[in-house]
Amino acid sequence: MLPASSLAAMSSSSPVIALKEMVSRLQRETSKIQELLASLSFALRSFNNLNQFFELIPLISCRVTEAEAAALVLFRADGQARLEQLHCHASDQCPNIRAALETATRTLANSVGIMTTDPHGDRPRLEHVLDQQLQDRLPAGIQFYGTTILVKDTNLSERGRLYVFSQQPTYEWTETRQQLLQVIADQTAVAIANDEMALKLRDRQRLDRELEIGAEIQRRLLPRHCPKIQGLDLAAACRTASWVGGDYYDFIPITYGLADSQDISQGRWGIAIGDVMGKGVPAGLIMTMTRGMLRAEALNGHRPSRILQHLNRAMKADLESSHRFVTLFYSEYNPQTRVLAFSNAAHLPPLLWRAETGTVQRLDTYGMLIGLDERTQYQQVEVRLQPGDTVVFYTDGITEADNPKGDRFEEARLAAVLERACAKGLDAQALLDYIFAAVIDFIGVEGRISDDMTLIVMRVMD
Structure with a gap:
């Protein structure tokens, strides 16, 4: 057996070792999160294809929030929604989550139309309607959290919803996880805005070229x-x-x-x-x-x-x-x-x-x-x-x-x-x-x- 003095020394050193291990683990988690967000920022600067960027969003959302699944849903101008990307990480509920998302997005337009026919009610926000549709269709035991993707154009407009899913009873939607998901949603909004501006620029360049050709034809006719x-x-x-x-x-x-x-x-x-x-x-x-x-x-x-x-x-x-x-x-x-x-x-x-x-x-x-x-x-x-x-x-x-x-x-x-x-x-x-x-x-x-x-x-x- 170890001497009593050695046992006392070990007993006194265990909290210190545990604290060091906790700090080390937090540093590793922080470093991992920073690397993931840095990768997302790099993709935002580098990818010319918006769909490629969208593929990363659910993946990184899962990693930084420690969720088992994440989904990107985009809204269209006519009030309809589309499941853009879904990533499942070690979840046997992936088919059920996908089915719930597809059904919820498919029925969103009808739900909004019915709710806005009420002359005494205000137009509901798309995110609230979609959340309710999703809640009604997910299997029991699966919790989900989401944040809205807001794009600044003439004003703030809803362009989509970013969700994370977990079936772990002990999973907590902490303030840190909320902030991290919001960062990813904001990056997604920037990517959408950049793509729309690039599209407008291409349209403007094409129009300018057509006008230039028209002006040249007119000059030749005079x-x-x-x-x-x-x-x-x-x-x-x-x-x-x-x-x-x-x-x-x-x-x-x-x-x-x-x-x-x-x-x-x-x-x-x-x-x-x-x-x-x-x-x-x-x-x-x-x-x-x-x-x-x-x-x-x-x-x-x-x-x-x-x-x-x-x-x-x-x-x-x-x-x-x-x-x-x-x-x-x-x-x-x-x-x-x-x-x-x-x-x-x-x-x-x-x-x-x-x-x-x-x-x-x-x-x-x-x-x-x-x-x-x-x-x-x-x-x-x-x-x-x-x-x-x-x-x-x-x-x-x-x-x-x-x-x-x-x-x-x-x-x-x-x-x-x-x-x-x-x-x-x-x-x-x-x-x-x-x-x-x-x-x-x-x-x-x-x-x-x-x-x-x-x-x-x-x-x-x-």
Whole structure:
């Protein structure tokens, strides 16, 4: 036998050894938990596939809370739920837990719908309904605990529920375990939010690419440069407020009745400017449709008023269904006679500066918007131009441009700018630049271009 002194020494040292072992065990448990949470954080930073990240959630939840099973349930926007992942660790109740979860999630939407039909009740939280459904379906002896996955978007929204299960009678849902499960739920919420932001970014990039392609197509449909028309100096430009605009202008060679040996610049030319109500892709599509139909009509040799009438009848149904309309000014210039014949479908009338008198007049006729009323009749007027005369075609982005005070550029100011520019003897391109500069100066550095701006300058040379 050991001496009494040795027994006394051993007896006195046992609590110390037990305490050291307890501290060592706690350190190992803490280290294990830290490693698991670190692994989860690494996965959050590294995984591009959200499903791969979801596979880790129940596994780590089991380990850090010492539960026998854990499940991740996600909510959908329509109030339904889906069992995303289930992990069972040494539990013979796994089939029963899975069956209870699948049944509870499947009936969640109906339960929420029934409960919200009560006019005297408030809309129940999805987590409370799901917990009750799960409680009713789990076998006796299985306890479960859960925490909600909340994602911050416009506000805090429930995106799912994270559960742990245990059938051990001595299992306690301690504050530490609650905190650990909440940490995992928060990491899951971050992963969901990151995935949604990445999806929105990809959608935005795809949309930007589509808009870029649409803008490129539209740029190609607009004239790349002004044609050479006998006796005319031309300049034109379109500045869109967004990727794709609704403004339209065109120069159409009318070869109908032109001799094969005759230079195309000596023949008649259609000059058009239009504006589709609205901006963006829908307006751009309608503009493209208008361009194709207008060219087809012009090449058939119809006079301007008849062309607008045909367009109005042909486009009425499509424009009405899209709740958009088109303003269009179409003119035909004959270089041999210097006669400009025109018809207007409610577009802003071009301004004609007469070199002989130094005055400005409007070129306008009666006519309704394209697509408003198929019975509309369009008038046609002819004006003979003289050397030095200048015609400016424009869209409402010019006259409706506003400055920070709320004042608009308006037609009167455009006419005054035109008079000053023409008095300087500027050519067509310099005159166009002069007008655009005046509009930009009026808007100011704090202003912005809120609508497409299109200009055509036609100057009759001496």
